[in-house]
Amino acid sequence: MDEAFEAVRREIAARAPEFDIDPTMARVERVLDLLGDPHRAYRTVHVTGTNGKSSTARMVERLVREHGLRTGRFTSPHLTSVTERIAVDGEPLSQERFVEVFEDVAPYIGVADRESQEQGGPPLSFFEVLTVMAFAAFADAPVDVAIIEVGMGGRWDSTNVVDGEVAVITPIAMDHERWLGSTLDEIAEEKSGIIKDGAVAVIAEQPDAAFEPILARTQSVGAHLIREGVDLEVVDRRVAVGGQLIDLRTPAGVYTEIFLPLHGAHQAHNALLALAATEALISGGRALGAEIVEAAFGDVDAPGRLEVVRTSPTMVVDVAHNPAGAEAVVDALEESFNLEHVVAVVAVMADKDAEGLLSVLEPTVAEVVVTRNSSERSTDPETLAVVAREVFGEERVHVAGRLDEALQLAADLVEANDKHGGGVGTGVLVTGSVVTVADTRILVGRG
DSSP states (O other): OHHHHHHHHHHHHTSOOTTSOOOOSHHHHHHHHHTTOGGGSSEEEEEEOSSSHHHHHHHHHHHHHTTTOOEEEEOOSOSSOGGGGEEETTEEOOHHHHHHHHHHHHHHHHHHHHHHHHTTOOOOOHHHHHHHHHHHHHHHTTOSEEEEEOSSSSSSOGGGGSOOSEEEEOOOOSOOHHHHOSSHHHHHHHHGGGOOTTOEEEEOOOOHHHHHHHHHHHHHHTOEEEEBTTTBEEEEEEEETTEEEEEEEETTEEEEEEEEOSOSHHHHHHHHHHHHHHHHHHSTTOOOOHHHHHHHHHTOOOTTSSEEEETTTEEEEOOOOSHHHHHHHHHHHHHHOOOSEEEEEEOOBTTSOHHHHHHHHTTTOSEEEEOOOSSTTBOOHHHHHHHHHHHHOGGGEEEOSSHHHHHHHHHHHHHHTOSSSTTTTEEEEEESOHHHHHHHHHHTTOO
16 A cells, blocks of 8 residues: 555645745636535534644544544644645544545546636645545544644635634734735635634734734624633643643633643643634533543644654654744743753754744754754855854854754763763754654654
């Protein structure tokens, strides 16, 4: 089956990549119409935002599944295998099942490809094909609830064919300006497009510029607004071994002493959104059972999000790729990891705000090793080094042509500054891109 899977993977990957956007839902709508609208066979929770989408989607899925319901989860991007993006009951599709689903939908994709090209448009993109596959796989399972993460933006994203009963918008920051707009209000307007008529909209705390278009959207479609900072609150949080203990307030009540095996204040806020979304979906806004919430949150994982992938020295990976994501990483690193000397390994995509990300890291990071990841869009290390030297100064910046060399250099640097012995108080942070983290996890045997 490996050969068949690899053939399908290559066929899908040969299509237009995720960063090559043609903003329309028409091609996906056409395939789904030919398939009999599989995306309408189950209830949906739709998740967008700038940072925290995948973690929040994972938490919603786990809470829903703990109620005994079958779940589908569509998230992006993936770390190791494209199969991770489409999960049923919390488990990625097997390679065999992935091939079966593709073969089921391929004839219909072919029809839509031809029709689009005849009208002067492109065939379905990589992401569009995966979106169709996810919706078909979920209908075939069949699932009761699908948790769908937006690929980019919201209004014209191919996932926006769903009519989510609950729309979740995580914190909005500057990212993907080329497609979503150059201001927070423009980006928020795009993302608010997932809020549908009569839905429940669960909204993270936002800057005023981002909240205003979201509020306008909820009012125009008659959605019920549940807003962090007004209706929702992280009442308290305390660092615990392997994560944190959190107290969360929703309109239904206060949940106390919940263990969340993830690090950082941002994950507590993601949990708050997930809890409110699940209340709205499952119980019509009433409180969920304490045992269910504790069991679900206690079993949540978020690979690549402040994940410790190695010890001696400690190596933490995080997929942060913009300044807002880096701020969350720095705060969590300082709070949850007792590290006096941190060396960062950074590789970013060419279209990202490298200077902004490095500037956030600088006060916490002693030295930085700039490198590249396996993507053709990765910034050249020498180019990144110029930016890094402006932020860190000449002597704190190191350059490595390959990621494996960068990881070794970073390990050597923290070892040289190990004042206590045994790697205590020193560590390596690997960040800047999902691809950087994925490559690192493979190199250290976690992929």
